[in-house]
Amino acid sequence: MKKQALYTLAALLITGNALAETVQSPRIINPDTLYNPAPYGYSHIVVSGNSAFIAGQGGENKQGQLAKDFEDQVKQAYHNLSHALKALDATPNQVVKINTYVVNYDQSKLEIMSKYLNETFRGWLPAQTLIPVPRLAIDGMLFEVDATVMLNSAH
Numbered sequence: 104m105k106k107q108a109l110y111t112l113a114a115l116l117i118t119g120n121a122l123a124e125t126v127q128s129p130r131i132i133n134p135d136t137l138y139n140p141a142p143y144g145y146s147h148i149v150v151s152g153n154s155a156f157i158a159g160q161g162g163e164n165k166q167g168q169l170a171k172d173f174e175d176q177v178k179q180a181y182h183n184l185s186h187a188l189k190a191l192d193a194t195p196n197q198v199v200k201i202n203t204y205v206v207n208y209d210q211s212k213l214e215i216m217s218k219y220l221n222e223t224f225r226g227w228l229p230a231q232t233l234i235p236v237p238r239l240a241i242d243g244m245l246f247e248v249d250a251t252v253m254l255n256s257a258h
Contacts, residue, residue: 127152134190138167139185143240148187153254157187159204159247161239169243174215176246181219184248193252196227200251206244208235216246 132148134138140147140158149156160183162176163169170176190197205212216233229250239247 117174118145132187132190134186136165136190136203138163138165138187141230148190148213150254151189155191155193155252155254157250157252159189159240159249160184161201161241161244161247169241173212174243176244177215177219180246180248181223184250185223187250188252191252191254193254195224197252198227198229198250199253200230200232201255202232202249204234204236204239204247206236206238206246 129149129151131146132150133146134148137147137160139181146156147158147160161169162179163183164179185195188198203216204214220231220247239245
């Protein structure tokens with residue numbers, strides 16, 4: 104009986120070590136193609152296992168300058184989201200969920216948002232929640248989109 108207990112203990116230790124080696128710590132990615140978010144207290148992307156979480160992408164260019172009008176901000180936000188996906192070696196059809204945040208939302212903004220969503224996702228329609236808000240992080244910011252991505256393999 105003691106011999107069997109030792110074999111069982113050895114098997115548990117070996118299995119536990121193998122499992123520990125496969126578990127990866129979350130990883131941060133801040134692509135060079137997007138502005139540096141560190142001074143603002145966040146990262147663009149966090150990867151954990153086979154999931155990636157892309158922070159809200161707004162209408163700022165690489166220098167952090169905000170586009171002036173709603174349509175240009177939506178276009179830039181989806182452009183930024185595409186850069187984040189590229190940094191993950193992911194495609195738009197790996198995005199499973201997006202949240203969009205719109206300042207002073209009204210139905211007229213839906214056509215603009217749909218245009219750039221369709222250009223980005225080309226027929227793939229991830230789950231989406233549209234959240235009207237009174238304001239966003241910086242003055243003049245009118246639109247933001249974040250995303251959850253399922254990766255093909257652990258990154």
